[in-house]
Amino acid sequence: MSAPDPAAASSEKLNFIETAIRQDLAKGRFTGVLTRFPPEPNGYLHIGHAKSICLNFSLAEKYGGTCNLRLDDTNPVKEDTEYVDSIMNDIRWLGFDWNNLHYASDYFEQLYQWALQLIRDGKAFVCDLSVDQTRQYRGSVTEPGRNSPYRNRKPDENLDLFQRMRDGEFPDGTRTLRAKIDMGSPNLNLRDPVMYRILHATHHRTGNQWCIYPMYDWAHGQSDSLENISFSICTLEFENHRPLYDWFCENLGIHHPRQIEFARLNMTYTVMSKRKLLQLVTEKHVSGWDDPRMPTIVGLRRRGYTPESIRAFCEDIGVAKFNSTIDMVKLENSIRNHLNAIVERRMAVLDPVKLTITNWPADKTEMLQAINNPEDPAGGTRMVPFDGSLWIEREDFREEAPRKYFRLKKGGAVRLRYGYIIDCYDVVKDDQGNVVEILCHYDPSTHSGQGQSSRKCKGTIHWVSRKHAREVEVRLYDRLFTVEKPEATNEGTFLDCLNPDSLVVSTAFVEPSLLDFPPGTAVQFERQGYFCVDRDTRPGSHVFNRTVGLRDSWGKLEAKGKVD
């Protein structure tokens, strides 16, 4: 990759992070852009992580640098290899590849040595205060803290105690190693923060090798430093931690990356906190982490989202320090945008009603040519079987309809996609008065592709031959919550906002060729939406997930009563 030319890019729009990067590069604070994505392996990655992933990897790539993947595994009681595996899969699926793979746990020994250095320098001490006492001594947001009675222990005693902490002499919670900074600081993070706690727990990588574990603040910046990271990009809640980040690097005299904070992603009609997502899974409100309604990467993937669409979305929403909430329609727009360009079209009837063409020759089947993707001439065509006995969409017929309804109505005409114009002359009803069959004549002179001379009509509807149709399962997904900001409701009650109709399972009649699509394939059901073949598909039992519906301007008009 060639070196970046800042001048060449001067006219492009930069976000505040890039502005900072260019300044640092220009000043010579750093010679390159080395970033990292540092997830804690305690849950599945979601769309919010995707924003961070795209940011870190794209920035590195743009400036000719590299991006590491680092698993921030400093808390053995919460973390698990299951999550490590899923994180790596998700990043690769998104289309990124890390320069180096690291684990914070790989640095435990180095961290320990650095802790020794701070102790010798009189900048860290072993504290015997209990959890409660530590909290009391810390003071509050408006009151300064008080020095720990153990704060002035001599380095030799601290060294001895710290060694014995490591050796496992003391039970959990009895002692900590703390940095000696300033109990009077208005920034609580600087009030002699805990660096190590005693935790007799088995770590998913280091096993029982350690019984003291570093805290985030002590591990994170030092890991960045060891990897020679230049820009340590994190979310806004770490803003108040930056002085501590800087303090550790300065007092250790080691490579000092620049921490830059940005606003995490929030989206309407979903939740993003790991705790709430975990709760949805464990309480079985969804089928799992990869339930297509989840905002997780695996969920979006199973829903039918493409990596390209997610990357385009992340690019589109930008990055700033303002706490914003992105409208879900923005995400939906990005997947429609991508799928519209690349995906083949098929006809599928989701809510069927019979339509019979009474002047169609008995037993005749005609093969009609249909375009696979009007957006892509290279997509070619396919043949679709047509005859006089069809399924059409129930909502494509009305006995009486408003003026602007230009689908089929009694006494009216409509074009059958890729087929003929038909005229409806009667309907058959059941005892309850429901229409069970629509009777039509077809106009042989209106065969698709006939050209200008043929008869025109406003509406076109999709259909499937009853004889040739295949029955499949469709899973119609909708937003998981009924309110824009479920997280804004009181603690725990976000579950009250769950959308009971977020999944509707149904059957559909589809073109025969749809059965050839392997799991994962995306397709547009014409006039309906984008669907993909679910991994639950088995021979003879096909399952389609609705990724997102097509934009529906008729539906909007009708909902507003502006149809007449």
Next chain:
RNA sequence: GGCCCAAUGGUGUAAUUGGCAACACGAUAGAUUCUGGUUCUAUUAUUCCAGGUUCGAGUCCUGGUUGGGCUACCA
């Protein structure tokens, strides 16, 4: 009652770092269309408030308002 951060259309991000507020999405109106899809055109803003500096302020300064974060031996 402290500290830190932020504020630009309905939503989200820009604005050559002090020089005609732009782009995307949404919405609305229209055109095209054998998908009410796609595509195309048009419309959509007293830059949170009040002062100040300046020839000139979205941008700089002061004060205020509103929102977010900080009081785990979580990250």
